[in-house]
Amino acid sequence: MPLTRKKITVVGAGFTGATTALLLAQKELGDVVLLDIPQLENPTKGKALDMLEAGPVQGFDATITGTSSYEDAEGSDIVIITAGVARKPGMSRDDLVSINAGIVRSVCENIKRVAPDSIVILLSNPVDAMTYVAYHTLGFPKNRVIGQSGVLDTARFCTFVSQELNVSVEDVRGFVLGGHGDDMVPLVRYSSVGGIPLEVLLPKERIDAIVQRTRVGGGEIVNLLGTGSAYYAPAASLVQMTEAIVKDKKRILPSIALLEGEYGYDHLFMGVPTLLGGNGIERIYELELTVEEKTALDKSAQSVKNVIAVVNG
Ligand SMILES: NC(=O)c1ccc[n+]([C@@H]2O[C@H](COP(=O)([O-])OP(=O)(O)OC[C@H]3O[C@@H](n4cnc5c(N)ncnc54)[C@H](O)[C@@H]3O)[C@@H](O)[C@H]2O)c1
Numbered sequence: 001m002p003l004t005r006k007k008i009t010v011v012g013a014g015f016t017g018a019t020t021a022l023l024l025a026q027k028e029l030g031d032v033v034l035l036d037i038p039q040l041e042n043p044t045k046g047k048a049l050d051m052l053e054a055g056p057v058q059g060f061d062a063t064i065t066g067t068s069s070y071e072d073a074e075g076s077d078i079v080i081i082t083a084g085v086a087r088k089p090g091m092s093r094d095d096l097v098s099i100n101a102g103i104v105r106s107v108c109e110n111i112k113r114v115a116p117d118s119i120v121i122l123l124s125n126p127v128d129a130m131t132y133v134a135y136h137t138l139g140f141p142k143n144r145v146i147g148q149s150g151v152l153d154t155a156r157f158c159t160f161v162s163q164e165l166n167v168s169v170e171d172v173r174g175f176v177l178g179g180h181g182d183d184m185v186p187l188v189r190y191s192s193v194g195g196i197p198l199e200v201l202l203p204k205e206r207i208d209a210i211v212q213r214t215r216v217g218g219g220e221i222v223n224l225l226g227t228g229s230a231y232y233a234p235a236a237s238l239v240q241m242t243e244a245i246v247k248d249k250k251r252i253l254p255s256i257a258l259l260e261g262e263y264g265y266d267h268l269f270m271g272v273p274t275l276l277g278g279n280g281i282e283r284i285y286e287l288e289l290t291v292e293e294k295t296a297l298d299k300s301a302q303s304v305k306n307v308i309a310v311v312n313g
């Protein structure tokens with residue numbers, strides 16, 4: 001059988017979608033289709049062509065096609081959904097639920113038609129609830145419907161730890177559980193630097209400050225930008241998850257997954273440690289939690305349930 005490149009469709013050609021498309025091509029993870037609404041067809045084509053013309057300079061071989069037609073996404077192996085509205089200063093991610101649920105539903109109806117065997121990764125916010133919407137619209141098995149939050153939230157945590165200790169980011173390990181909201185749960189007990197537990201290296205009040213900054217990390221960027229939200233680190237996070245799947249790397253990364261009893265939650269989509277490989281989410285890891293950690297996770301889970309209730313409303 002001839003070897004073929006993977007086909008990766010990115011729906012939404014805005015800040016996160018366009019950045020993701022470029023990073024995917026630069027890493028030669030597959031041929032990329034960048035798709036937005038018909039009213040933005042020419043700008044989407046323009047962005048894709050501009051990226052393609054970076055190929056000879058940077059030495060990557062990947063096609064990048066800009067389109068507004070789902071027929072161009074036909075047979076995609078992976079679909080990344082970034083379509084939707086981003087929040088503005090003063091808003092929470094949950095304020096986007098109604099408008100983005102409608103957008104994610106319509107995108108997923110098309111994806112179900114043209115790429116029924118794809119693995120779908122959600123970014124649109126509020127992302128835990130949007131992953132729930134996507135799962136129910138697509139009707140795909142749960143291993144093929146994945147949300148991105150924890151890679152980004154963990155990256156923020158690791159960034160702040162590396163700044164605090166003035167050490168390489170490469171040596172910092174963190175783990176953020178729960179919903180992608182201000183009550184997410186950075187697991188300090190499972191965080192380390194060069195194998196040394198974080199609690200040995202930093203006093204409690206510095207760790208608490210890093211945990212709090214991580215929880216509101218998205219809002220920090222929203223306030224600085226003034227319009228729109230973060231996109232470089234979110235795109236890098238999507239690409240890390242995609243790479244794990246495309247290369248069947250069996251990486252242990254946090255993903256938003258359907259919980260069916262894990263951590264004591266049923267039919268809830270929330271961020272947990274997962275094994276990501278060629279089949280998408282191949283396993284969910286259940287960690288032992290202390291009473292305080294479980295209480296914090298319950299609070300985060302309740303926030304996600306409240307947003308899902310709006311979707312079901
Ligand atoms: N989960 C996370 O960690 C995370 C991180 C960053 C951003 N986000 C979310 O991702 C979403 C996108 O953010 P952004 O910065 O790229 O926003 P953006 O406004 O720059 O881009 C969104 C794009 O979606 C397109 N779009 C809207 N409806 C569409 C439809 N029906 N079909 C196809 N495309 C459609 C828009 O035309 C626009 O180009 C937002 O909801 C944001 O909150 C989530």
Ligand SMILES: O=C(O)C[C@H](O)C(=O)O
Pocket residue numbers: 086087093125152180217218219221222229230234
């Ligand atoms: O904060 C946002 O609204 C965007 C994203 O969820 C983020 O964490 O950067």
